[in-house]
Amino acid sequence: xxxxxxxxxxxxxxxxxxxxxxxxxxxxxxxxxxxxxxxxxxxxxxxxxxxxxxxxxxxxxxxxxxxxxxxxxxxxxxxxxxxxxxxxxxxxxxxxxxxxxxxxxxxxxxxxxxxxxxxxxxxxxxxxxxxxxxxxxxxxxxxxxxxxxxxxxxxxxxxxxxxxxxxxxxxxxxxxxxxxxxxxxxxxxxxxxxxxxxxxxxxxxxxxxxxxxxxxxxxxxxxxxxxxxxxxxxxxxxxxxxxxxxxxxxxxxxxxxxxxxxxxxxxxxxxxxxxxxxxxxxxxxxxxxxxxxxxxxxxxxxxxxxxxxxxxxxxxxxxxxxxxxxxxxxxxxxxxxxxxxxxxxxxxxxxxxxxxxxxxxxxxxxxxxxxxxxxxxxxxxxxxxxxx
Amino acid sequence: xxxxxxxxxxxxxxxxxxxxxxxxxxxxxxxxxxxxxxxxxxxxxxxxxxxxxxxxxxxxxxxxxxxxxxxxxxxxxxxxxxxxxxxxxxxxxxxxxxxxxxxxxxxxxxxxxxxxxxxxxxxxxxxxxxxxxxxxxxxxxxxxxxxxxxxxxxxxxxxxxxxxxxxxxxxxxxxxxxxxxxxxxxxxxxxxxxxxxxxxxxxxxxxxxxxxxxxxxxxxxxxxxxxxxxxxxxxxxxxxxxxxxxxxxxxxxxxxxxxxxxxxxxxxxxxxxxxxxxxxxxxxxxxxxxxxxxx
Numbered sequence: 001x002x003x004x005x006x007x008x009x010x011x012x013x014x015x016x017x018x019x020x021x022x023x024x025x026x027x028x029x030x031x032x033x034x035x036x037x038x039x040x041x042x043x044x045x046x047x048x049x050x051x052x053x054x055x056x057x058x059x060x061x062x063x064x065x066x067x068x069x070x071x072x073x074x075x076x077x078x079x080x081x082x083x084x085x086x087x088x089x090x091x092x093x094x095x096x097x098x099x100x101x102x103x104x105x106x107x108x109x110x111x112x113x114x115x116x117x118x119x120x121x122x123x124x125x126x127x128x129x130x131x132x133x134x135x136x137x138x139x140x141x142x143x144x145x146x147x148x149x150x151x152x153x154x155x156x157x158x159x160x161x162x163x164x165x166x167x168x169x170x171x172x173x174x175x176x177x178x179x180x181x182x183x184x185x186x187x188x189x190x191x192x193x194x195x196x197x198x199x200x201x202x203x204x205x206x207x208x209x210x211x212x213x214x215x216x217x218x219x220x221x222x223x224x225x226x227x228x229x230x231x232x233x234x235x236x237x238x239x240x241x242x243x244x245x246x247x248x249x250x251x252x253x254x255x256x257x258x259x260x261x262x263x264x265x266x267x268x269x270x271x272x273x274x275x276x277x278x279x280x281x282x283x284x285x286x287x288x289x290x291x292x293x294x295x296x297x298x299x300x301x302x303x304x305x306x307x308x309x310x311x312x313x314x315x316x317x318x319x320x321x322x323x324x325x326x327x328x329x330x331x332x333x334x335x336x337x338x339x340x341x342x343x344x345x346x347x348x349x350x351x352x353x354x355x356x357x358x359x360x361x362x363x364x365x366x367x368x369x370x371x372x373x374x375x376x377x378x379x380x381x382x383x384x385x386x387x388x
Numbered sequence: 389x390x391x392x393x394x395x396x397x398x399x400x401x402x403x404x405x406x407x408x409x410x411x412x413x414x415x416x417x418x419x420x421x422x423x424x425x426x427x428x429x430x431x432x433x434x435x436x437x438x439x440x441x442x443x444x445x446x447x448x449x450x451x452x453x454x455x456x457x458x459x460x461x462x463x464x465x466x467x468x469x470x471x472x473x474x475x476x477x478x479x480x481x482x483x484x485x486x487x488x489x490x491x492x493x494x495x496x497x498x499x500x501x502x503x504x505x506x507x508x509x510x511x512x513x514x515x516x517x518x519x520x521x522x523x524x525x526x527x528x529x530x531x532x533x534x535x536x537x538x539x540x541x542x543x544x545x546x547x548x549x550x551x552x553x554x555x556x557x558x559x560x561x562x563x564x565x566x567x568x569x570x571x572x573x574x575x576x577x578x579x580x581x582x583x584x585x586x587x588x589x590x591x592x593x594x595x596x597x598x599x600x601x602x603x604x605x606x607x608x609x610x611x612x613x614x615x616x617x618x619x620x621x622x623x624x625x626x627x628x629x630x631x632x633x634x635x636x637x638x639x640x641x642x643x644x645x646x647x648x649x650x651x652x653x654x655x656x657x658x659x660x661x662x663x664x665x666x667x668x669x670x671x672x673x674x675x676x677x678x679x680x681x682x683x
Contacts, residue, residue: 031576035427039579042424043397043417050397053417061430061580062569194474200493201481263663266623276621 014040017076021059024068032059048077147349147374148230156230159376163237172213173309173339184210216339217248217306218386221297223316225255225288231346231373235315236274238379240265250305253277254293260301290316290359291326298333308337311386315344315373320359327359331366342369342385349374394420408597409438409445410590418581419446428539428560430575433583436627439563443520446559453513455558456520457506459527465534469544471503497548507538508552514542515556525564529571536574586628588615594628595635602639609646610635613675614658620671622664633657651676 018033039054040046046054052073060069151159178186191207199205220239222232232253239251243265251261264276301307312334320327335341343363347353349372355364364370369385372378394400401416411419419442422429431439447454457468477496484492504512510519524532538544539560543553562578564570586594588611595607602610614631626634637654638646651672659665668675 027572029576035425035579038425039421042421049413050417053414054421056414057418057421057579057581061575061578063432063582066582193478197474197477197481198472263623264621267621 011037013076017055017072018059020076021069021072024072026060026065026068028059035059051077146376148234148346149227149374151230156233159234160237162376163234163241163379173216175212175214177212178209179212181208181210184208186210215247217250217310218242219250219252219305219307219310219312219338221252221254221294221312221314221316223255223288223290223314224253228288228315228317228346231344232315233274234379235313235344235373236261236265236277238382240273248306250301250307250310252293252297252301254288254290254296256289256293258293258296258300260305262305288316288319289322290314290318290320290363291322291324291328291330294330294334295326298330298337302337310338311340311342312338313342313344313382313386314363315346317345317347318343318355318357318360318363320357320362324358324362328362328365331363335366340368341366342371342382343367344371344373344378344382346372346374348372349378396420403449404445405597407445407449409441410586410594410597411442412586412590415442415581415583418579422561422579423450423559425579426557428562428578430562430564430570430578430580431583432564432566432580434585434625434627435565436629437583437585438628439583440520440522443518443522443561443563446561447518450518450559452515452559453517454520455506455510455513455517456522457510458522459524459531461526461528463527463531467505468507468531468534469505469538470508470546471505472497473501473503477501499549502546502549507535508544510558510560511538511542511544511552511554514554514558517558519558519560521560521562523565524562524570525567532571532574536571536577539574539577585618585625588612591615591628591631595632598632599635599639602635603644605644606638606646607635609676610638613646613651616675617658617668620667622659622661622667624659624661624664626658630658630660646676648672648676 014037015033018028018036022028035058036055039058040051043050043054055073056066056069060066146155148156148159178184180188180191186209188207188209192203192205195205195207196203218239220235222228222235224232236251239249243249249262249265251265253259253261261277265273267273267276297307331341345353345355345360348355348370355361355370371382371385373382394403397413397417397420400420401411401413404411404416404419418429418431421427423446429442431442433439443456444454480496480501506519510517521535524535527535541553542557543551545551562574585591591611591614592604592607595602595611596604599607610631614626614634618625634654634657637657638650641650641654643650652669655665655668659668
């Protein structure tokens, strides 16, 4: 093999870097690598910082990828580096296009370099990847059906991630105002006339107005006493997913008394939010006074937080320590204020469960949907109920 | 390659500074490359870090017209590209009611009845314009696809008139607050830069550049306080625009240093969420403390 000229060497190094990023799992296509090379050429003689910024601007486009990019960059380009990259003028490096031919040339250079630098890693890479995907898939199935209470710490974290990825849909309500629509309840005279101009005054195309829809707020009222804690933690993740989806969500926790944790959940890191909630809510895993807590919610928050017209999700086992009558009364009050009450009771996951506990029996008349919530699968069902 | 009066990144950085925009090396490189390579530049970052400002400064630096397309939910081609002027057409129809001929009807769809929207204006101006597509994350996916088409061709076909194409594409700046992830196809076509909140010293320089009447000591105090606020667990972290507002407000009250009283009175310029304000008020002493902020 003859020695390549220095410019080709430099170019090959840039391309190799792009390929390495791809290998590290970043979405770097040939198009991006070409842009990177053109950027480097446009900057002329490069020092390390120029090269760094040229790469960050052209090879990645998500802040999350910066860390991986930095690591790869550190590994590929030594400090104090300076590259003279005069030769391939910016216009001589082909744009990736429909042509394909030029693309292939690049790939050849590419593979050549990669083969030299990375041949140890090449073998068996792909087969391994596929096998591991299959293992993950079957492990997922098991996790879906395993009760939250039985999860190991590692599984808990994985389930938390899965829950956060649940696409949370929220029930919609009709808005008061009418907006232009393809079809609808009201005839839109104004738009019809405007449209008729295209047809020289003849109203061929009729226009309509219909009422829009708007997402209802979601209110989560979570029991964090004793045995309920693992289930409520899962629902907090669920609330987090809903919030991340840009919904109006209010979250309250209760044991013996009520705490609003909405604010805490508005941060971006759910794990930190969970720790924060743990600190905020003093009676993690104490006793349960559902009726009194609901009373606190309705007296204290119904005017301040978005509860009216919402879909309320109560997560509790219904083992009330206080008066069942108070609970019955407060549930009826809540029923009048919100659009729908969903009660999630993890005990319902057991086939032998019947809602005989006095508290649960008192609440039952006001409930619209009664669901289990003991594993990932049942939370998916909750998601479907909320959307419906 | 477009005309470009500057031959290096550091020259551009200085020129931006003369326009009172203090960009760091990364952003300057991104802008330099976007103009040199004729590629759209996608800027992301939290609200108020100066994404939109880049386009404004660039247009005045290059002496080109700034054409702004503000995106919003439900924006469509008629608001972004072109629309016919219906009322004018209606009047014309009435006026020629009795004498309508084929030629007249043709006229109804002539250029004088066309309402030019930002994208068409940008295509027509070509390299004489800087096109700012602001807050693209607010528009729907469909609009993004439509924009991608325009950005790759810089040409559009209006059925009644014909094809309009840009001889040279304009400089394009796309901004997003990242309320949702933009489509990969669009990102691939663009150069990308994430703008962070500026470091303390740079933010002080920015205040001094943008609000020259603010005394140095106050600028330092305000920038330090804002830096601490950003470290708090708040919902809406204040941007640079808020920092400048705060400095303005405090300077207007005639103080040289930011004390608790002034900070409390002017907190509304920097925090615009009730919960955030409550939190800040409860920790105000910490916010305006004299010691150097922990790194």
